[in-house]
Amino acid sequence: MDSTWIEINVDALRGNIRFIKSHLKEGVKLLGVVKGNCYGYGMKNLLDDFAREGVDWFGVVLPQEAYEIRRLGFKQPILIFGYVFPENYEEVLKANLRIGLERYEDAIKLNEIAKKMGITVPVHIRVDSGMGRLGYLPTEESAQEVKKIFELSNLKPEGIMTHFAIGDERMKDYTKIQFKRYQNFVERLEELGVFFDIHHCANSGATLHWPEMQWDMVRVGSAIYGVYPSESMEKDPTLDFKPVMSLKSRLVSLKELPKDEYVGYGCTYKTTRPTKVSVVPVGYVDGAYRTLANKGEVLLHGRRVPIIGKICMDQLMIDVTDIDNPEVGDEVVFFGTQEGATITLDEHARMTGESTTPSGIVNRMGSRTPIYYLHKNLEDIALEKTLTGTTGEL
Numbered sequence: 001m002d003s004t005w006i007e008i009n010v011d012a013l014r015g016n017i018r019f020i021k022s023h024l025k026e027g028v029k030l031l032g033v034v035k036g037n038c039y040g041y042g043m044k045n046l047l048d049d050f051a052r053e054g055v056d057w058f059g060v061v062l063p064q065e066a067y068e069i070r071r072l073g074f075k076q077p078i079l080i081f082g083y084v085f086p087e088n089y090e091e092v093l094k095a096n097l098r099i100g101l102e103r104y105e106d107a108i109k110l111n112e113i114a115k116k117m118g119i120t121v122p123v124h125i126r127v128d129s130g131m132g133r134l135g136y137l138p139t140e141e142s143a144q145e146v147k148k149i150f151e152l153s154n155l156k157p158e159g160i161m162t163h164f165a166i167g168d169e170r171m172k173d174y175t176k177i178q179f180k181r182y183q184n185f186v187e188r189l190e191e192l193g194v195f196f197d198i199h200h201c202a203n204s205g206a207t208l209h210w211p212e213m214q215w216d217m218v219r220v221g222s223a224i225y226g227v228y229p230s231e232s233m234e235k236d237p238t239l240d241f242k243p244v245m246s247l248k249s250r251l252v253s254l255k256e257l258p259k260d261e262y263v264g265y266g267c268t269y270k271t272t273r274p275t276k277v278s279v280v281p282v283g284y285v286d287g288a289y290r291t292l293a294n295k296g297e298v299l300l301h302g303r304r305v306p307i308i309g310k311i312c313m314d315q316l317m318i319d320v321t322d323i324d325n326p327e328v329g330d331e332v333v334f335f336g337t338q339e340g341a342t343i344t345l346d347e348h349a350r351m352t353g354e355s356t357t358p359s360g361i362v363n364r365m366g367s368r369t370p371i372y373y374l375h376k377n378l379e380d381i382a383l384e385k386t387l388t389g390t391t392g393e394l
Contacts, residue, residue, distance in 0.1 A: 001329075002370055003281045004249040007336070008041055010049055010375035012242035016224050017053040019240060020207065028214045031057035031079065031200065033221030035065060040362035041225055041245060045373050047074055050224075059219055063088050066097045079124060079159070083134065089113045093121060100126040100161065102136050107149040114154035122158035123149070125196075127185055129162040129178040138185035147192045159198035159217075160186060164206055175206065179213055205229035208239065227358040228346055243344055245362065246336025247287075247369075251300075251328050253279035254320070263317050264309020269294055275308075276321045280332050283314040287365035288334075289352040292316075296351045298332050302339025 021030060032055040037043045043065075050058070051074060058074070060066050061082040069078055079098045086109040092099060093113060101107050101123055114121040125146055128135035136142035150157050162182045164175050182201055189195075199215040204223035206213045226244040228234035256276050263269045263277060280298070282288050288311050289296075296307040301323050309317045320326045331338065335348040345358040352361075 001250075003252065004247075004286060004369055006365065006369055006371045007246040007248065008045070008371060008373045009242070009244050009246070010046070010373055012226055013041075013046065013224060013244045014049050014053050016226055016241050016244070017050070017055065020218075020220055020223060021054065023208055023211070024218065025211060025214055027216075029056040029198070029217040030054070031059045031217055031219045032224055033059040033219055034069070035059065035061045035081065035221070036359070036363060037065075039221065039225055039359050040365065042371060042373070043068065044072055045371075047072060049375075051076065057217065059221075063092055063095075063097065066092075067095055070095050081134075086110070090117070093117060093119065098122060098124055098158065100124045100134070101149060102126045102128075102134060104145050104148055107152060107155060111152040111154050120154050120156055123155050124159035124161055124198075125149075125157070127160060127162040127182055129164075129181040129185075129201075130174065131163050131165050131178075133163065135162065136185075138181045140188070143185065143188045143192060146189055147194055150194055157194055157196045159200060160189070160196045161199075161219075162201045164201065164203055166205070172209075175210070179210075203229070205233065208233070222359065226345070231346070231350070234344070234346055243336065243342070245345060247282075247334040247365070248336065249280050249282050249332045249334070251278045251320075251326060251330045251332060252281050252315075254326060254328060262309075264293070265312065266310050269309040273321070275319055276323075276326070277308070277317050278320045278326060279315050279317055281315050282334065283312045283316060285313050285366050286369055287361065288316060289356070289361075289364075291352045295353065296348075297343065298334050299336075299338040299341050299343060300326065300330060300332055302341045304341070304343070 032050045034043055038046050058069055058076055058078045060080055063080060063084060066078045066080055077098060084092060084099045086106055089110050090113050126135035128137055149155060164178055166175055198217050200217040200219055202213045202218040204220045207218040207220055222229060223241055226241045228241060233239055256274060257271050259271055259273055261271045284290050290311045292307050293310045294308060297304045298318060300320060305318050305320055307316055308319050335343045335345045349356050349358045349361050
């Protein structure tokens with residue numbers, strides 16, 4: 001019996017994809033963002049479900065991530081968001097991957113390799129409309145350089161993309177400014193005779209809040225995994241994303257401490273009454289933020305109970321005084337649902353008191369924690385277990 005484990009609800013993930021697709025305008029393609037090992041959810045265990053739900057493209061940051069997708073046998077177009085060094089161009093082209101450009105010097109090198117291979121390469125142009133990150137600034141000088149890129153013999157325009165700093169209704173004026181800059185740049189390129197088949201700028205938030213920004217393709221990441229793009233969207237009753245990941249553990253110790261007794265390293269918590277304390281085998285090495293000390297909450301018997309004392313490397317303590325008949329082995333939920341009560345991953349991230357994201361929580365969880373993939377196969381529940389890269393059926 002595992003002391004701590006992660007559950008991935010594959011049915012929820014597939015339902016989230018269907019929900020997103022139901023909000024797309026006719027003809028709009030869906031790029032599923034699977035970077036960072038599917039945000040830490042496990043790429044090789046989930047890509048088949050992406051494909052079954054009709055995700056058109058995959059998006060990654062590193063060429064190595066894209067190579068893994070190809071090794072797994074998936075033929076969908078893959079767009080690499082990050083910068084690709086020219087030394088990697090030949091291998092990238094052999095794997096039939098798409099890259100973004102923002103330097104004429106790189107375009108020349110890509111064209112030379114494409115010519116040597118005897119192929120014409122579809123290219124995406126990155127536009128920095130207000131993130132201060134990768135991409136051409138939307139200036140006349142940039143437009144003229146993009147025009148030069150597609151005068152090269154073996155490159156052809158396929159896509160043009162930008163990324164929003166804030167995709168939901170917060171600072172909506174700035175999102176509109178970014179979108180207008182992007183539109184104007186596209187229009188100027190068309191005046192110069194450069195036309196793209198795929199215009200894409202909408203992330204999870206913009207896809208749902210700004211349908212006019214969906215254009216030809218949307219790039220959705222966090223929403224697929226059941227994470228709301230913002231706290232305000234989490235409160236929107238028209239949006240119904242299902243949590244995909246749960247983190248669970250068990251009680252491994254129970255004792256009653258008298259009043260005025262310290263709990264944990266540093267003596268940061270002192271009991272104010274006779275207190276039932278239980279140990280849970282989750283620590284900061286497993287991804288529990290130390291800022292959860294004395295303010296985080298978990299679920300036990302469907303009720304919230306507080307984390308008390310500092311987070312240790314391998315365990316933490318909770319106050320179970322108000323819980324009826326707690327026993328060693330009882331399930332504890334850090335985020336997920338138990339007996340009708342829920343702590344979402346979004347809420348758990350906010351509990352840390354840091355400017356962390358749900359994705360940051362997931363990617364900090366330790367590799368020693370087993371992952372179970374739960375999904376319905378007709379009337380059966382199938383379980384697959386992953387631990388340090390191995391899979392098997394239970």
